[in-house]
Amino acid sequence: MTPPTATNPPTASTPTAPPANALTGKRRIAFASFVDENYLPGFLTLLRSLALSNPNVCEDFLVLHDGLRPESVGKIRALHPRVDFRQVNAAHYDTYAKGDQDNYLVRKAYFILDVFRVRDYDTVITLDTDMVVLDDLGELLRLREGLAAVPQFFYGQHKLNSGLLVIQREYLTDAFCAELDEVGRAGTYELDKHDQGILNAVLDGDFVQLDARFNFVKRRLSGDLPVPEGTAILHFTGRHKPWQGGESGYGEAEARWHAYHLSDAEFHAAYLATGGTKHHDLLVHYGTPHVRRTADVESARKVAAAHILAGEYQEAVDLLAPLRIPVDESWPNEVLGHALMSVSRYEEARAQLLLAASAPNRAATAYGRLAQIAWIHGDDEEASRLALQGLGVDPTHRANRLMHLRTTGLTPPAEGPASGQLAHVAFYMERQGNAGDKLLPESVRLAFGQDTGPDRWHSVHAHRLFDEAALERVNARRGLVIGGGGLFIPDTAPNGNSGWQWNVPDDLLERIDVPVVVYAVGFNAFDGQAYGHGRKRFLSSLRKLVESSAFFGLRNHGSIEKVRDLLPPELHHKVRFQPCPTTVTRQLVDGWRDPAGREDTILVNAAYDRAGLRFGHDYGHFLREMATAVTALGEQAEVKCVAHSLDDERIAFDLRREHGISLPVIPMYDFDNDAIRDVYARTKLVIGMRGHAGMIPFGCGTPIISLISHPKMAYFLSDIERPEWGISVHDRHLGARLTERATALLADHAASVADVHGRQQELWKVTEANAADLRVILAGR
Structure with missing residues (x-):
């Protein structure tokens, strides 16, 4: 069979809004199972086995059903943080010819075919509820083409076993569903094979064949044979299911199933004890109730560290702070100190980090964070001293080395008269930092004139605390420019004062009395990246910034749309387009000559x-x-x-x-x-x-x-x-x-260069028009 490729108009089951990955093309992957009350025990065990065997895998899980009790829904939600319940159209399959129309199990066997009506994923992996996952499924997650399955044990290579299917988008179409319906209604398939019979009739052997270890059927183990090493998925085919008492002759196989038939407390503890990298969503979902139940400090440290990696700093504080952490437990103290400094509770963070610094295995990192706190507060001498202490513990510690270089032997350049300067809030990259960030501050300044040095500009590092002294210095200048770069992002230089990169409290932001120009800033959050509990702080700071700004320019229309969505309608008009000045370098650099x-x-x-x-x-x-x-x-x-x-x-x-x-x-x-x-x-x-x-x-x-x-x-x-x-x-x-x-x-390289020049000219027109407005805004100062 030729894989279906037709694109059809949206139906009632087809989302009309573009998917979240529309811009990046990132594949959306989901697992899926049909679940009813009779097979619920098997499904719960399947979920546990998936998490314990693949602790770093957490894709959406589509739960197809024809009605589940609320308590059953609750049990499922407790075992997976990303479940999506979708009710099947049961009546649709009543039109299919069947071997036994009155057998309710036979009727429900067809409902898994509803997975082919999913339109919002690129890859869907179906799992029967009488399976347990025993090993890594990474190979399945990396599949990108065709419809993959394991050939049937008894029928050679031509027919598939439908207990596991890896379905790519080209099969998730109305055209393929129509083929299934045609065969199902005509009855031109093995009626006693139900959904599997229909798929084999339609595919006629045209599927990607997977190794048997991905759907290893119980029948292979008759006579109490052990489960072979490397089996990834064990499938309990047949009438007798492990949760119903099992079947004689399969003791070894059923022991593997019962190993995952755990209480929630046992399961949470087992997940926390698994080795290797754990997925953030799973670690938080299982670890949080475990910590609340046990008050175990080491488990709390792991969950809090996962929160920090995801930019969820307040969540990390909320989990760790209520616990009694022994003074000699250096790692939890260091993680709590990290979380506290990330929400700008600096004095509390210092106390935790000093405790952590007493232990050799955490001292270098703790001193690095203490040095960073000192630097944030403008104390270069203390930051240098602390970084040097960290290097004394670990001479290879890169963060301490860079901080020591940043704060040692530097003489600030002499600045011109304050009244003639513009203050400039930016991320000033030093030494071996990101080349793009290094170039940005100068590029922004070039948009305001050729003098980019200290005579014309007063530098304000975005990541340092904007305090009373900084406010006084800014208000002595003739204006404040903020930009450029993707400053609207939660996890680069996190702070609890603004929720974005500029570490400015609201009350000080409101007291800036010179014109504020936000210039070519970007909204830099990734797909799938959220602000967590810090979102409220960010939204408040963003709104005050827009209200305070005489000019608020974002570097692309995508950022404009994102930011306007976060603002009240009455502020939308203030958000305008200002291309990143790096995109018009040829126009800005004095005397530029093309090579x-x-x-x-x-x-x-x-x-x-x-x-x-x-x-x-x-x-x-x-x-x-x-x-x-x-x-x-x-x-x-x-x-x-x-x-x-x-x-x-x-x-x-x-x-x-x-x-x-x-x-x-x-x-x-x-x-x-x-x-x-x-x-x-x-x-x-x-x-x-x-x-x-x-x-x-x-x-x-x-x-x-x-x-x-x-x-x-x-x-x-x-x-x-x-x-x-x-x-x-x-x-x-x-x-x-x-x-x-x-x-x-x-x-035709010359034509390509000319095209770039033409596109650039359009951005330059916008930049020039904005420059005219900015001259008026800053003229009064």
């Missing part, structure tokens, strides 16, 4: 911060596809890795280790701003995953292709009306498409 010739190179950038949010289960696919593209493009130009940060070098290491491909690395994190612009201006093409690995070369007049793993990449390409310059990192044919689009841009 007379370009190097025969293609620069590739990949980002690895928040890798789970960027790649999901698809990193291996991304790397294989990039290997294909790099190999093909290497025949047209020399391909190099351009690293905006140290972590960006990973693609060069991984391509060499996994695919034998060597890429020279350009350590752009070590470059000054002129060198960054020079490298990007002289290359032929930049293929980048970071926002500024697209915007900076574009601003220098260089063609780009964006590897989209974050919505902001798509936002920018939409603004310049070139969405075809972006390809999702999840694209099934990423390698071929990237090669094709890069080849097209290189084939």
Whole structure:
């Protein structure tokens, strides 16, 4: 059978709103089971086994049902944090020809076919409720094509066992459902095989065959044979189910099922005791009630650390703070100190971190956080001293080394008269930091004039506490510029004063009496990233910032839409478009000259911060596809890795280790701003995953292709009306498409450069119009 590809108009079961992953192309994956009251015990055990065998896997779980009691729904919700209950249209299957119309079990056997009516996922994995999961399912989660299943034990390779199906989007269509209905109503299938018979009749052997270990049927173990090592899913086919008393001759198999038939307390403790990485949602869902039940400090430490990694700082405080943590328990004290400083409870954080610093195994990290608190409060001398203490414990500790360098032997540049200056709140990146963030402050200042130095500008680091002294200094200037960069994000330099990157309390923000200009700021939250309990704090701060601003410009229309959604309607008009100044570099840099010739190179950038949010289960696919593209493009130009940060070098290491491909690395994190612009201006093409690995070369007049793993990449390409310059990192044919689009841009390079220049000119018109307004705003100061 040819896989269905037809696109059909929306039906009642088809969502009309675009999916959450529409911009990034990130695959949405779900598990699914049909559940009724009779099979509920099996399903609950299935959920426990899935979590304990795959502690780092937490995809949505679709619970198909024809009616469940409220207490049953509650039991299911207690075992999985991302369940989605969907009632099947039972009457629809009454039209099917069946071997025994009056057997209620036979009738319900068809209801799992409703999974093919799901339209909001890219991959759906069905599991029968008489299964237990015994091993890693990563191979199934990485499947991207076809309809996959294990062949039936008794029927060779032609027919599948429908207990486990891995279904890709091309089968989740009205066209495929119509084929199922046609066969079901005509009865042209093995009637005693129910849903499985219909699928085999429609597919006629055309399915991706999986190893038997993914659907290992009980019948293989007759005579009390042991379950083979490596079995991933054990399937209790037949009439006799383990929760109903089981069947003689299968003692070894049923013992494996009963190992997961646990009380909630036993299950929560078992999950906390599993080794390896745990998924945030599962750890919080099971760990929180466990901590409340037991007050176990070590479990609380694990759950609080998961909260912190997800940017849920207040949740971490709420969990750990009520517990009595022994003074000699250094790690929980350090985690609590980290959480407290992240919500700006600095004095309490100091106390916890000093306790943690007494233990050698946590001292370096604790001193690093204490140094950061001192630096946030403007005490460079104390920050340097604490960082040096941390280095005394661990000379390799990078955070302490960078803090010590940041705060030692630096003489602030002499500033001009305050009355002639603009204050500038920004993230000032130092030394081996992100190259894009390093370039941004100067680029913003260029939009206000060629003098970007201390005569014209007073620097205010966004991550330092904006206190009374800082307020006084700002109010002595003729205006305050905030930007650029993606400052609206919860987990970069977290604080409880604003909930975004600028550490400013509301009352001080309200007392700024010079014109406030928010310039080319971006809303930088990833898909799937939330503000948690800090959302209320962020919304309050955002509203006050907009109210206080004389100019509020965001760097793309996607950010404008996101921010307007967070504001009351009466403030929407204040939010306007101001492109990132890096995108108009050629217009801003005095005396800019386009290169007379370009190097025969293609620069590739990949980002690895928040890798789970960027790649999901698809990193291996991304790397294989990039290997294909790099190999093909290497025949047209020399391909190099351009690293905006140290972590960006990973693609060069991984391509060499996994695919034998060597890429020279350009350590752009070590470059000054002129060198960054020079490298990007002289290359032929930049293929980048970071926002500024697209915007900076574009601003220098260089063609780009964006590897989209974050919505902001798509936002920018939409603004310049070139969405075809972006390809999702999840694209099934990423390698071929990237090669094709890069080849097209290189084939007539002059035309490609001219296109970039034309697109840039449109952004420059907006920037010039805004500049005229800003001259008026700042003229009175």
